[in-house]
Amino acid sequence: MSKRIDINDLNIYYGSFHAVKDVSMVIEPKSVTAFIGPSGCGKSTFLRTLNRMHEVVPGGRVEGDVLMDGRNLYSRDVDPVDVRREVGMVFQRPNPFPTMSIKENVLAGLRLNSKRMSSSTADELCERALRGANLWSEVKDRLDRPGSGLSGGQQQRLCIARAIAVQPEVILMDEPCSALDPISTLAVEDLIHELKSDYTVVIVTHNMQQAARVSDRTGFFNLEATGKPGHLVEMDDTQRIFNNPGKKATEDYISGRFG
Amino acid sequence: MPTLHRLDTQEGLDHRIDHVRGVVPAPVRPAPRRLGAVLGAVAVATVLLLWLGLDLHLGLAVTGAFLLYLALTYVGFRVAAGARVATDRLMRGLLYGAFVVALLPLCSLLWTVVTLGGARVVNPDFLLQTMNGVTGLHDQATQQQGQLFIGGAYHAIVGTLLITGAATLISVPVGLLTAIYLVEYAGRSRLAHVIRFFVDVMTGIPSIVAGLFAFALWAVVFGIGTKDGMAGAVALSVLMIPTVVRNSEEMLRIVPNELREASLALGVPKWRTIVRVVLPTAASGLASGVTLAIARVIGETAPLLVAVGYARALNTNLLEGPMNTLAVYAYYMFTKPLSPAYRDPSIERAWAAALLLVLVVVALNLSARLIARFFAPTKR
Numbered sequence: 077m078s079k080r081i082d083i084n085d086l087n088i089y090y091g092s093f094h095a096v097k098d099v100s101m102v103i104e105p106k107s108v109t110a111f112i113g114p115s116g117c118g119k120s121t122f123l124r125t126l127n128r129m130h131e132v133v134p135g136g137r138v139e140g141d142v143l144m145d146g147r148n149l150y151s152r153d154v155d156p157v158d159v160r161r162e163v164g165m166v167f168q169r170p171n172p173f174p175t176m177s178i179k180e181n182v183l184a185g186l187r188l189n190s191k192r193m194s195s196s197t198a199d200e201l202c203e204r205a206l207r208g209a210n211l212w213s214e215v216k217d218r219l220d221r222p223g224s225g226l227s228g229g230q231q232q233r234l235c236i237a238r239a240i241a242v243q244p245e246v247i248l249m250d251e252p253c254s255a256l257d258p259i260s261t262l263a264v265e266d267l268i269h270e271l272k273s274d275y276t277v278v279i280v281t282h283n284m285q286q287a288a289r290v291s292d293r294t295g296f297f298n299l300e301a302t303g304k305p306g307h308l309v310e311m312d313d314t315q316r317i318f319n320n321p322g323k324k325a326t327e328d329y330i331s332g333r334f335g
Numbered sequence: 336m337p338t339l340h341r342l343d344t345q346e347g348l349d350h351r352i353d354h355v356r357g358v359v360p361a362p363v364r365p366a367p368r369r370l371g372a373v374l375g376a377v378a379v380a381t382v383l384l385l386w387l388g389l390d391l392h393l394g395l396a397v398t399g400a401f402l403l404y405l406a407l408t409y410v411g412f413r414v415a416a417g418a419r420v421a422t423d424r425l426m427r428g429l430l431y432g433a434f435v436v437a438l439l440p441l442c443s444l445l446w447t448v449v450t451l452g453g454a455r456v457v458n459p460d461f462l463l464q465t466m467n468g469v470t471g472l473h474d475q476a477t478q479q480q481g482q483l484f485i486g487g488a489y490h491a492i493v494g495t496l497l498i499t500g501a502a503t504l505i506s507v508p509v510g511l512l513t514a515i516y517l518v519e520y521a522g523r524s525r526l527a528h529v530i531r532f533f534v535d536v537m538t539g540i541p542s543i544v545a546g547l548f549a550f551a552l553w554a555v556v557f558g559i560g561t562k563d564g565m566a567g568a569v570a571l572s573v574l575m576i577p578t579v580v581r582n583s584e585e586m587l588r589i590v591p592n593e594l595r596e597a598s599l600a601l602g603v604p605k606w607r608t609i610v611r612v613v614l615p616t617a618a619s620g621l622a623s624g625v626t627l628a629i630a631r632v633i634g635e636t637a638p639l640l641v642a643v644g645y646a647r648a649l650n651t652n653l654l655e656g657p658m659n660t661l662a663v664y665a666y667y668m669f670t671k672p673l674s675p676a677y678r679d680p681s682i683e684r685a686w687a688a689a690l691l692l693v694l695v696v697v698a699l700n701l702s703a704r705l706i707a708r709f710f711a712p713t714k715r
């Protein structure tokens with residue numbers, strides 16, 4: 077359950093605003109890919125094109141190809157709903173559904189798509205997803221309580237459980253730890269490590285140590301000036317990016333000599 | 336006030352800004368605790384003196400005492416604790432005064448309807464009888480010879496419930512779907528602007544115009560002068576729809592976008608996201624908005640008078656013939672008593688109907704709160 081993603085000359089727009097330009101890269105299966113870069117350079121925007129969430133924004137559109145195992149996600153006969161079932165997403169702020177219990181939250185992706193489910197299957201899927209998100213032992217006694225009663229870090233892992241319950245190929249995470257305390261961050265980072273044995277994981281982070289800790293490959297995004305589109309400066313093995321980057325801009329950013 | 340000054344330096348903090356040349360900070364002095372109580376006592380004493388002593392009207396006495404209280408408060412606290420505290424006290428006094436003034440009409444209204452209509456309403460006969468066959472002679476007998484009071488508002492209660500219910504059934508789907516379109520689908524499109532504009536225009540339509548609209552519509556479709564419950568329901572929904580649209584739009588807008596995105600990112604189609612995530616999250620607000628919209632139209636008189644007419648007997652068929660409703664019932668009993676010479680029983684019926692209407696509105700408001708609490712997303 078994991079797929080390789082090829083991105084060719086992707087240009088991303090918000091209406092007439094050109095947000096990201098000419099990105100080409102390869103995202104390897106069963107690995108963790110991290111995107112770093114100054115804020116506003118289009119990391120989130122780019123990430124959201126990988127499961128076609130970008131077009132949810134009014135005026136959002138894309139030029140170029142995103143190929144998942146050779147299939148173009150943006151070709152005409154592909155339904156965005158279908159793409160999103162294959163490419164899950166975890167957001168910056170934990171966003172469990174407030175009207176649902178922990179268990180309902182985990183099963184939301186299945187229930188909301190009204191797949192018929194026997195209650196034993198539901199229990200099993202729920203447990204598997206929660207174990208997969210390292211949350212089972214903490215919530216197994218209160219599956220029927222609301223998800224909003226959990227701590228921030230637990231809520232974020234609940235959102236990860238919700239994402240993996242629909243058994244996607246790829247999981248996208250947009251700064252998943254930026255709203256969390258250090259302990260919860262560690263829990264989520266451990267989880268990311270484990271996830272890569274089953275999934276292709278793509279994570280945006282503003283924390284370079286985090287990128288260095290969790291990722292196999294790292295892409296550095298930058299923008300020349302405000303109002304100009306962001307672009308991919310370089311992408312390489314995380315080791316190389318942090319120890320021996322190919323571009324001056326990357327080195328400046330990583331050593332904190334940015335701007 | 337040397338003593339007060341000493342208190343300052345003893346209890347107040349020595350701020351660094353106090354030592355900057357050219358800066359004179361406003362003094363911070365503790366407000367004396369007792370002063371408020373003393374002034375309150377003075378105010379009460381003044382009321383008693385003016386009312387009982389000088390035999391002034393109670394309202395005049397209270398107003399005079401209140402003004403005196405404000406003046407004394409300001410002066411007293413200014414001397415004792417400085418301008419800031421004095422202004423604070425003065426404003427507090429004015430706010431409490433405004434609160435009481437705002438509450439007075441409500442209390443007076445409740446008191447009037449309860450005292451004048453209460454006796455009839457607690458009597459089950461009034462709630463279970465119609466006006467069918469009741470004439471001025473009965474009222475004359477009741478008023479003159481103390482005969483049994485007959486004639487109630489059963490048909491009006493039933494009519495109110497049926498017509499308002501039908502209006503709700505029309506308005507909620509139309510209003511809610513419009514709101515869903517505006518919030519979830521329209522974005523900033525031109526059509527959305529146009530719809531919002533016309534909804535705003537509709538909000539301002541006088542209720543009699545809504546009644547005439549229904550009357551005219553029925554005249555065209557079913558023949559001039561056709562009056563039935565459904566026409567009333569249509570008139571009421573003209574008044575209700577804009578309220579429902581506006582309330583629902585507001586409620587849907589405050590559902591965080593993150594929840595929609597979370598659902599979409601799970602591969603849930605948009606319409607299902609709306610039905611299963613957005614609407615349940617907004618349910619409490621939507622339900623209480625609808626309830627309040629009902630409460631607003633349930634007391635309408637003019638449009639129902641025009642579109643539904645007036646019936647003395649029970650009519651439960653919305654599609655045929657005039658019906659009665661509480662507001663129209665009260666209006667008729669008051670303006671056209673059964674027996675012009677012996678008005679008391681009719682007036683009593685009017686007050687009782689008014690009380691019933693108030694009770695229904697209060698019940699609707701309470702249930703709006705209950706509904707809101709029931710549907711609200713639980714925190715723990």
Ligand SMILES: Nc1ncnc2c1ncn2[C@@H]1O[C@H](COP(=O)(O)OP(=O)(O)O)[C@@H](O)[C@H]1O
Pocket residue numbers: 090093095113114115116117118119120121122133
């Ligand atoms: N919904 C939106 N509508 C219009 N412009 C947007 C929207 N979201 C982001 N942008 C713009 O796109 C650019 C990239 O933003 P973003 O992807 O959020 O950056 P990052 O995640 O790297 O901080 C910014 O200039 C931002 O102002």
Ligand SMILES: [Mg+2]
Pocket residue numbers: 119120121
């Ligand atoms: Mg971002």
